[in-house]
Amino acid sequence: MFKFISYFSFVFTVILIGTTSCSHKQKIEPFRILAQEHNEKISVPxxxxxxxxxxxxxxxxxxxxxxxxxxxxxxxxxxxxxxxxxxxxxxxxxxxxxxxxxxxxxxxxxxxxxxxxxxxxxxxxxxxxxxxxxx
Missing domain, CATH: 1.20.1050.40 (Endopeptidase. Chain P; domain 1)
Known part of the structure; x- marks a missing residue:
C-alpha cells in the first residue's frame, strides 16, 4: 500500500530532480497551482x-x-x-x-x-x- 507513489509526488520528484537550471520557486509553482486545483498540497521535505x-x-x-x-x-x-x-x-x-x-x-x-x-x-x-x- 505504501509503496504506491501518488501522481503528484511522482511528478514533483521527477521535476525536482530533472531540472536544475531554474530557481526553486520557478520549479514548484506550476505544480502548487495544479495541486490546489485538485485539493492537494505540495511541500518540499x-x-x-x-x-x-x-x-x-x-x-x-x-x-x-x-x-x-x-x-x-x-x-x-x-x-x-x-x-x-x-x-x-x-x-x-x-x-x-x-x-x-x-x-x-x-x-x-x-x-x-x-x-x-x-x-x-x-x-x-x-x-x-x-x-x-x-x-
Missing part, C-alpha cells in the same frame, strides 16, 4: 537528515500510527462508523506512508552511505511492521 534523525523519524511515526490503530481497534461496536474506522485507518496509514516515502527517497538518493544504510534499515523495519499490522 527536509532531506538533510542524519542517520539518527532518520531512525527517530520512523520510530516516532511507527509508535504514533500503532497507537492510533490500537485506539481504532478499541472502539465499541455501537460506536463504529465509517469515519472513525475506515477513514481513520486510511489517514493513519497515509501519515506513515508520507514518512516512509521520504525515508525511501533518502535511501535511493543520498550521497551519504551512512544515511542510505540507516534509511534502508528503517524501510526494512517498516516492511516488518506493516506485515504485523495485517494480523
Amino acid at each position: 527536509d532531506l538533510n537528515l542524519s542517520s539518527q534523525q532518520i531512525k527517530e523519524l520512523w520510530q516516532t511515526q511507527k509508535d504514533l500510527t500503532t497507537k492510533k490503530l490500537d485506539q481504532i481497534g478499541e472502539i465499541s461496536e455501537d460506536k463504529i462508523n465509517f469515519k472513525n474506522t475506515m477513514l481513520a485507518i486510511e489517514a493513519s496509514y497515509n501519515e506513515a506512508g508520507n514518512v516512509i516515502r521520504k525515508i525511501s527517497f533518502l535511501m535511493n538518493t543520498s550521497p551519504n552511505e551512512t544515511v542510505r544504510n540507516a534509511a534502508k534499515e528503517q524501510i526494512e523495519d517498516f516492511d516488518k511492521w506493516e506485515i504485523q499490522q495485517s494480523y
Whole structure:
C-alpha cells in the first residue's frame, strides 16, 4: 500500500530532480497551482537528515500510527462508523506512508552511505511492521 507513489509526488520528484537550471520557486509553482486545483498540497521535505534523525523519524511515526490503530481497534461496536474506522485507518496509514516515502527517497538518493544504510534499515523495519499490522 505504501509503496504506491501518488501522481503528484511522482511528478514533483521527477521535476525536482530533472531540472536544475531554474530557481526553486520557478520549479514548484506550476505544480502548487495544479495541486490546489485538485485539493492537494505540495511541500518540499527536509532531506538533510542524519542517520539518527532518520531512525527517530520512523520510530516516532511507527509508535504514533500503532497507537492510533490500537485506539481504532478499541472502539465499541455501537460506536463504529465509517469515519472513525475506515477513514481513520486510511489517514493513519497515509501519515506513515508520507514518512516512509521520504525515508525511501533518502535511501535511493543520498550521497551519504551512512544515511542510505540507516534509511534502508528503517524501510526494512517498516516492511516488518506493516506485515504485523495485517494480523
